[in-house]
Amino acid sequence: MSDSVRVRFAPSPTGKLHIGGARTAIYNWAFARANGGTFILRIDDTDPTRSTDENTQIILRAMRWLGLDWDEGPEVGGDFGPYSQTERLDLYKQTAERLLAEGKAYPCFCTPEQLAADREAAQARKDPFQGYQRRCRDLSPEEAQARIDAGEPYVLRIKVPEDRGNVVIDDAVHGKVVFDAKELDDFVIFRSDGTPTYNFATVVDDALMGITHVIRGDDHLSNTPRQVMVYEAMGAPVPTFAHISMILGADGKKLSKRHGATSVEEYRDAGYLSDAFVNYLALLGWSLDGETTVIPRDVLAGKFSLERISKNPATFDPKKLDWMNAEYINAMDDKTFADEIMLPQLIEAGLVGEGFEADEAWVDALAGIVRPRTKMPADAAAVAAPVFKTAQTLEYDEKSVAKGLAKEGMGAVLDAAKSALEAVAAQDWTAANIDAALEPLPEALDVKKRLVFGAVRVAECGNMVSPPLGETMALIGRDDCLARIDRARPMAL
Numbered sequence: 001m002s003d004s005v006r007v008r009f010a011p012s013p014t015g016k017l018h019i020g021g022a023r024t025a026i027y028n029w030a031f032a033r034a035n036g037g038t039f040i041l042r043i044d045d046t047d048p049t050r051s052t053d054e055n056t057q058i059i060l061r062a063m064r065w066l067g068l069d070w071d072e073g074p075e076v077g078g079d080f081g082p083y084s085q086t087e088r089l090d091l092y093k094q095t096a097e098r099l100l101a102e103g104k105a106y107p108c109f110c111t112p113e114q115l116a117a118d119r120e121a122a123q124a125r126k127d128p129f130q131g132y133q134r135r136c137r138d139l140s141p142e143e144a145q146a147r148i149d150a151g152e153p154y155v156l157r158i159k160v161p162e163d164r165g166n167v168v169i170d171d172a173v174h175g176k177v178v179f180d181a182k183e184l185d186d187f188v189i190f191r192s193d194g195t196p197t198y199n200f201a202t203v204v205d206d207a208l209m210g211i212t213h214v215i216r217g218d219d220h221l222s223n224t225p226r227q228v229m230v231y232e233a234m235g236a237p238v239p240t241f242a243h244i245s246m247i248l249g250a251d252g253k254k255l256s257k258r259h260g261a262t263s264v265e266e267y268r269d270a271g272y273l274s275d276a277f278v279n280y281l282a283l284l285g286w287s288l289d290g291e292t293t294v295i296p297r298d299v300l301a302g303k304f305s306l307e308r309i310s311k312n313p314a315t316f317d318p319k320k321l322d323w324m325n326a327e328y329i330n331a332m333d334d335k336t337f338a339d340e341i342m343l344p345q346l347i348e349a350g351l352v353g354e355g356f357e358a359d360e361a362w363v364d365a366l367a368g369i370v371r372p373r374t375k376m377p378a379d380a381a382a383v384a385a386p387v388f389k390t391a392q393t394l395e396y397d398e399k400s401v402a403k404g405l406a407k408e409g410m411g412a413v414l415d416a417a418k419s420a421l422e423a424v425a426a427q428d429w430t431a432a433n434i435d436a437a438l439e440p441l442p443e444a445l446d447v448k449k450r451l452v453f454g455a456v457r458v459a460e461c462g463n464m465v466s467p468p469l470g471e472t473m474a475l476i477g478r479d480d481c482l483a484r485i486d487r488a489r490p491m492a493l
């Protein structure tokens with residue numbers, strides 16, 4: 001147990017789960033899975049003014065949608081709970097009391113005015129040490145207790161050992177990072193209102209929960225030396241830190257709302273597949289081998305390593321995410337695509353009713369031509385729409401009509417196409433036979449192939465971008481295909 005990997009993702013429920021947090025969660029999850037370890041979800045809700053239960057619920061939902069199952073945490077429990085910081089106040093208090101009793105922390109009564117005056121004075125005399133000037137560090141326990149008893153407000157500060165020296169962190173991503181001892185002051189671990197500070201609560205939790213690796217955003221790197229002080233004061237082993245780089249937008253600035261959707265749920269609602277989304281986010285700062293881009297979840301969970309996390313900031317590229325999404329859709333088999341994407345989208349678009357049923361081979365054939373043209377789920381309905389219309393209800397796209405039909409000679413093309421198609425008997429109405437019937441027309445009419453097929457395509461589908469013609473027409477059916485040519489004929493010249 002002691003040497004098995006334990007990692008945590010510790011979001012603050014002050015907002016939704018965003019792309020950066022999701023990537024941190026993915027790395028922690030994958031690292032735990034790759035090492036047969038334990039992935040813990042902890043809710044860092046110590047900021048009562050900004051944390052809400054609603055945000056916690058949104059985060060849990062987003063985690064489930066991402067497929068990042070946690071072994072300990074809210075809703076699943078575990079031996080190291082509770083898993084919300086607001087429920088752990090007693091543990092922070094007990095730890096602080098122990099540090100007080102051991103002389104590793106002390107009460108400080110300095111007023112904000114006193115602290116400000118000390119800071120100014122330190123600046124004025126260019127003191128290399130600009131932190132808390134340690135006024136209360138050497139108060140006798142009796143005096144301190146008397147002032148507490150008299151009701152004076154106080155905070156608790158950690159006592160950084162005089163001779164501590166520089167703090168060196170061997171970060172798994174950044175390598176050796178040295179923090180000058182001068183930057184370490186006796187910082188506050190408990191505020192005067194009785195609440196613990198982030199740097200204290202986090203370390204108490206990480207230590208008591210037996211966290212072995214802290215994988216988090218490098219905006220927390222500067223907190224790390226202070227956190228190391230708390231581990232040392234507690235006599236707890238310091239975990240391995242891995243601080244991962246920021247995610248940037250295309251303009252090189254930190255990813256934010258300005259760059260478009262940032263919350264996980266916005267991506268879910270836009271139709272991205274969870275697997276594709278996780279794969280894409282995993283690659284923002286990590287690589288399997290520097291080349292492979294499509295990395296299914298089980299490979300990620302088997303092969304993830306801290307060694308392959310990059311130091312450099314990664315750039316979020318929505319186009320690459322779209323590409324990844326299309327890759328995952330295209331890799332589905334026809335049945336999965338039909339059930340999970342195409343049919344729900346057809347229902348959503350009102351092209352078929354809830355109880356839609358059709359011959360399985362017909363649905364598979366439709367899925368087979370729609371899938372390669374679907375980058376986002378909603379594309380499926382647009383691509384398949386002509387098949388679900390009739391000669392009466394088909395809509396003709398104006399631009400396609402102008403480009404494909406309303407041209408000299410296209411009337412003759414439609415007439416010839418209709419005769420050729422009429423020659424295909426109902427029982428022979430297959431993609432291969434339809435293609436074979438249309439095949440000789442360009443030569444016979446001396447019209448470019450592109451123009452012939454363009455005209456028939458617009459007549460049958462109402463647009464120029466529909467799936468392969470023969471296959472689509474086979475799905476539409478013979479009678480309706482012929483009727484569509486009749487309907488389109490007056491638009492052709």
Ligand code: GLU
Nearest residue numbers: 010011012044202216220
């Ligand atoms: N609640 C902190 C955050 O959301 C966690 C930081 C940490 O991982 O230590 O930034």
